[in-house]
Amino acid sequence: MNGETSERHVIVVGAGPTGLLLAGDLAAAGVPVTLVEKRGHRISNLSRAFVVHARTLEQLDARGLADALEAKGRTLDRINLFGRLSVRLDTLPSRFNHLLVIPQYEVEEVLERRAVEAGVRFRYETEVTAIEQGTDAGTATGVGAGGEEGGVTVVVRTADGGTDRLIAAYVVGTDGHRSAVRTAVGLPFPGKSVIRSVVLADVRLDEEPAQVLTANAVGDAFAFIAPFGDGYHRVIGWHRGHDVPDSEPLGLDEVREITRLALGRDYGMRDARWMSRFHSDERQAPAYRVGRVFLAGDAAHVHTPAGGQGMNTGLQDAANLGWKLAAVLGGHADPALLDTYEAERHPVGRAVLRSSGGIVRLAMAKSPWMLGLRTALTTLVNQVAPVRTRAVGRITGIGYRYAAPRGAHRLVGTRVPDVALITGRLHESLRGGRFVLVTPPGREPEGDRGDRLAVGHWTSDCRTTVLVRPDGYVAWAADDAVDDATVEAALREWLGEPLGESLEPGKPLGSEV
Structure with a gap:
């Protein structure tokens, strides 16, 4: 058996959009990352999201x-x-x-390329079989062999049938609704199937739909059509009167019939390259964190495809968690910051289940x-x-918006639009995974935090000072009467000490959001 040990190493399990974004963010921040994927190295064109x-x-x-x-x-x-x-x-x-x-695969290609360029190590055809956490599972230090002194060990089955043990500071399961990571840490996945026997077919059409996305529902059927861009279209449909197991064979005539019921025509569909049945669940893990192991994307929550929120919610999970792991592993934040991931994202996952479920129930x-x-x-x-x-x-x-602590400024936890700054757009300043301090012209923070902080100035006469997190939400804000010492205190809380100064032992950074 081979082992890998790193006190700053993160293992991401699952090379879908969520895992690719997260791994790329961590690697770009200088965190060693291994991305473990059960499948071979192939981005499928059989996309789920559009x-x-x-x-x-x-x-x-x-x-x-x-x-x-x-x-x-x-x-x-x-x-x-x-x-x-x-x-x-x-x-x-x-x-x-x-x-x-x-199509989802186009998103995956862009994210995979970024992850490779950032230095993510990929291990394909590698299946998680067990996870072992050390006794010090709540901190970011003390990683030892086998996870005995802290850290976490992922036991995997390799392509040749052998076994390997991968050791890291943290593990993130982004491995879908059948998550091996979630199972390994003993988290249930409560919920239920909402729709059964949904049909799916990738087909050519003789008649191009008038709209980019075509969807409609009647009392007994609904159908959805979206283009791949390569001459094929994805068709998804459901008929109330034909509730059969997912294993029941599916023919193109059935897909045509459902489409005609819901949309009034079948657009001359032909040449199916893939067809299947599936059922749509509503499920959410009760927790997104167990010790040093996190869940994100479909491993944490699944819901109906109504509203197209699935892939998007997972990518937002990754954007929230990535900068926090990087800050903790970089020594700039207390590990308590990681608790805010679940506190912020679990309510969003629950809200998405409700909204997507409401849409599909009304459609049916x-x-x-x-x-x-x-x-x-x-x-x-x-x-x-x-x-x-x-x-x-x-x-x-x-x-x-994310919940703010009592007494916080009214802007804390809110999303910041891509505002114009003297040096360019906010989103451009966020590149590199840094915080952005947006202030009136003339204010410059003390110390050197160039690796973690960019400074931007309003182009307007706005007098508010705002510290924007790497995921684009407000960490801290103050109105025009704020003094330099208060700004510096906020920067120390969220970003740690300037370069050349060490973090005071036990000092919590960014422990409240």
């Missing part, structure tokens, strides 16, 4: 990746639901005031009272601006 929402595009923009994806995909400025509800996106307070329609409505409820909610969203703003904010991700 939609990238505004908040995710903002996160990708902060990594210099959004423009390349925008060039490959197609944008949509509104979301149509239930036939009568058309939600405009072009009024979003974001540079990305639209939906990007692009058949009883008179449910149809009446759908009509009432459609009218409410169409006619009441605050309700529409809240709904769009939840679906696109820009409407979420």
